[in-house]
Amino acid sequence: MAKNINKKSFDEASKLKLEIFGESFEEWLPVFIYDKYTTQVSIFDFFAGSGTDIENNLGSPLILLDKAKGENRKYCANAKKPIKFFFNEGLIRKSNELLQNTDVFIEQCKKDNHCSNCVYDYHILNYSFQELFNNPDLKRVFENKNIAKFVLLDQYGFSQINEDVFKQLISFPKTDFIFFISSSFINRFKDHPYTKQYIDTSKIAFENKKPNEIHRTVADFFRSLIPNNKEYYLHHFSIKKGANYYGLIFGSNHTLGMEKFLKVCWNHDKLSGEANYNIDNNWAVNSLFSQLDENVKKDTVSKEIKELILSGEITDNKTGLKYALINGCEPKLFTEVVQNLINRKAIEIIGKFNKQATSIHKIKEFYHIKRINNGK
Ligand SMILES: C[S@@+](CC[C@H](N)C(=O)[O-])C[C@H]1O[C@@H](n2cnc3c(N)ncnc32)[C@H](O)[C@@H]1O
Numbered sequence: 001m002a003k004n005i006n007k008k009s010f011d012e013a014s015k016l017k018l019e020i021f022g023e024s025f026e027e028w029l030p031v032f033i034y035d036k037y038t039t040q041v042s043i044f045d046f047f048a049g050s051g052t053d054i055e056n057n058l059g060s061p062l063i064l065l066d067k068a069k070g071e072n073r074k075y076c077a078n079a080k081k082p083i084k085f086f087f088n089e090g091l092i093r094k095s096n097e098l099l100q101n102t103d104v105f106i107e108q109c110k111k112d113n114h115c116s117n118c119v120y121d122y123h124i125l126n127y128s129f130q131e132l133f134n135n136p137d138l139k140r141v142f143e144n145k146n147i148a149k150f151v152l153l154d155q156y157g158f159s160q161i162n163e164d165v166f167k168q169l170i171s172f173p174k175t176d177f178i179f180f181i182s183s184s185f186i187n188r189f190k191d192h193p194y195t196k197q198y199i200d201t202s203k204i205a206f207e208n209k210k211p212n213e214i215h216r217t218v219a220d221f222f223r224s225l226i227p228n229n230k231e232y233y234l235h236h237f238s239i240k241k242g243a244n245y246y247g248l249i250f251g252s253n254h255t256l257g258m259e260k261f262l263k264v265c266w267n268h269d270k271l272s273g274e275a276n277y278n279i280d281n282n283w284a285v286n287s288l289f290s291q292l293d294e295n296v297k298k299d300t301v302s303k304e305i306k307e308l309i310l311s312g313e314i315t316d317n318k319t320g321l322k323y324a325l326i327n328g329c330e331p332k333l334f335t336e337v338v339q340n341l342i343n344r345k346a347i348e349i350i351g352k353f354n355k356q357a358t359s360i361h362k363i364k365e366f367y368h369i370k371r372i373n374n375g376k
Helices: 012-034 060-069 092-112 129-133 136-143 163-171 183-188 193-198 211-224 255-268 296-310 317-326 332-343
Strands: 040-045 083-088 121-125 147-153 175-181 233-241 244-252 347-350 368-371
Touching: 012 040, 012 060, 012 147, 012 175, 012 233, 012 244, 012 255, 040 060, 060 083, 060 092, 083 092, 092 121, 136 147, 175 255, 183 211, 183 244, 211 233, 211 244, 233 255, 244 255, 255 317, 296 317, 296 332, 296 368, 317 332, 332 347
Parallel strands: 040 083, 040 147, 083 121, 147 175
Antiparallel strands: 175 244, 233 244, 347 368
């Protein structure tokens, strides 16, 4: 994307990226405003820019503040614990502009909403990302399980989120993150020493991948860095701009975080929940061959779930719901498969069947699934 993104109008791809940042944060914040085990909420925008584009469209830090207010102040009026924003920008000139823009934004917000004070605490920083990320005080915040952290990493290119940074991000408790990455460039320059300095491209399975699958492939590389015994959720969203593919990668160690990010993604892409184009080559809706009930992604994951149930590898609802999540589908896909198998008399439920498919961490009633009639 553009060098100095804030000096011109945000293009469509940047607007989509910013929408996904804002909507994901809007889903995330209320969870921790009301969570009794969270004593503080900290939001980090590590590559914050100057706050607006040339047309005064809001950039990520001001979008975060705007979303944090909530419609009719529903979030800030209920914020009874410290909620802190850290906006970092590496260029001093842009960091100063951001400070000015943020002050103006907050003053206007106070005026519009008749508030004498803003309950939110914000800090504008000017560090190189690596320096800030390795700061011991910041590490303590990241390692504190009573502090909920939302982290945006809107880097240019791909050099800042290397294996080490990624592994740290997935190790922190109560930390959800989204980072931007220029996947096409990693592929195009995969043999260049500059690229290899930041990312081990020999571990990325680019061979035989179509260009439209490049970001999915980069996301799979990051997925492969998660230790086998760790329950962790990663999802991605590919953004095509011209001939290039960029994208977002989201991570959370909690099913609710993943549910919420998937909800945002499936709202943007009804076909696959992961791209601003038809990534799985579904027939276009309303085309001559369109079948509204056919969907490559959902059909593939449904078939896998059905086979795993019938082979006895998925034997309870919690495992099945998580399987859907891990594979980038909303958990209700699992309950649809179970209902279908019940109707076909291929399985029976031991316990009480329920269709709960949201807030799955709260499901108390487990049910077990037993294959009957040889699964026919
Ligand atoms: C893609 S832009 C972020 C745009 C921002 N999210 C917005 O909505 O306006 C990346 C920003 O990171 C800054 N930057 C680049 N490298 C950096 C580094 N190593 N540390 C901190 N900031 C950096 C750039 O100056 C630029 O403003």
